[in-house]
Amino acid sequence: MSILLDDLSSREAGVPFMSPTPEEAPGPPVDARVVRTRNDILRTAVDVLVEQGLDAVTHPHLAQAAGYSRATLYNHWPSRNALLRDAFLLRGSGEHSTPAGDLRTDLIAELTKFRSEMEQHRIHRALAVLVTLTATTPDLADVRDKLVADGEHVLRELLAPVLAGPELEAAVLALSGTVLNAALFHGQLPSDAVIAATVDFVLCTVDRKRP
């Protein structure tokens, strides 16, 4: 127990008054403890957001949940939006599959990975909050765009050799949209059969184009 307390107090003591953000990368090296503190707090913020909702994401509540002082949180992030911005960027859009060379198998694997990220980390809840916030906080739109671009990049790379223009856009929107729609608006993740059927809708058109 004393070890825990010691560890906690040393963490507190080691945090200088500075607010390094990923965009400020060039500059003096950031103390490893500062990075650890920041990431501890940001991960806690995402957990609290997903489990308890946006109203629970306050500096005092996060300070208690992450085991740091309120002053530390305010020093790093003067506003909740600043904290949420870094939390979303650290969390990212989740893991991806590794394409193996068969388009149908690879598309199904990528959507299945997307589904398991939702199942394990409930990233759809974080995404819903991000989208809700972006409606009234336009300066979060770049965070949303970054996460969405990262979230889609495997699908896009798989489909770019066989579709283009509006068809490529529609395929990316329909495939990821099926998983998002099920998770967010239907409260349940899509079954294997639904994922396969969605992939086959797109591949039917791809096949038809083949000479």
Add this chain to the structure above:
Amino acid sequence: MSILLDDLSSREAGVPFMSPTPEEAPGPPVDARVVRTRNDILRTAVDVLVEQGLDAVTHPHLAQAAGYSRATLYNHWPSRNALLRDAFLLRGSGEHSTPAGDLRTDLIAELTKFRSEMEQHRIHRALAVLVTLTATTPDLADVRDKLVADGEHVLRELLAPVLAGPELEAAVLALSGTVLNAALFHGQLPSDAVIAATVDFVLCTVDRKRP
């Protein structure tokens, strides 16, 4: 100007202490002014939600925005969630197209109508808030399910004669998911060409099944 004030004060005076909800329909007839008051406030709540975000949806702010007393609002809805529930149910999922008999034309018309509801009424913002709230307020799930079922029913009726099981589910999720995904996660509504391409993915599979 005095007419407006008179009208406003008579509305205030005419509101008895009662909270009729759509589910309580059987019973004594509800005074038309009460219905008007309720609907005025609920419509204002959706407008405020869509324009200013969830934080702006408070009894005092809505009372001011709708031109009623705070007491009236608290009498009708003791909690914000109770008010939001009725507001979402009154708002509904928007207007639908009227199928004319050609499957491709009808599917495109329905998705185009969905897109225009988003464009004109920003219903995707209300939906995003509803989804976010449902994550931490499970008793709003039935409201979400009701709106989603109503939102999808034309698509489902159009596709039920030609698809079934996971293919039908996948088609409904992919078609509405394309529009939702574009509006919510990409910050822009899908083009005509993207809507047509998504419909054609599904119809390719439908055509292939034909003898």
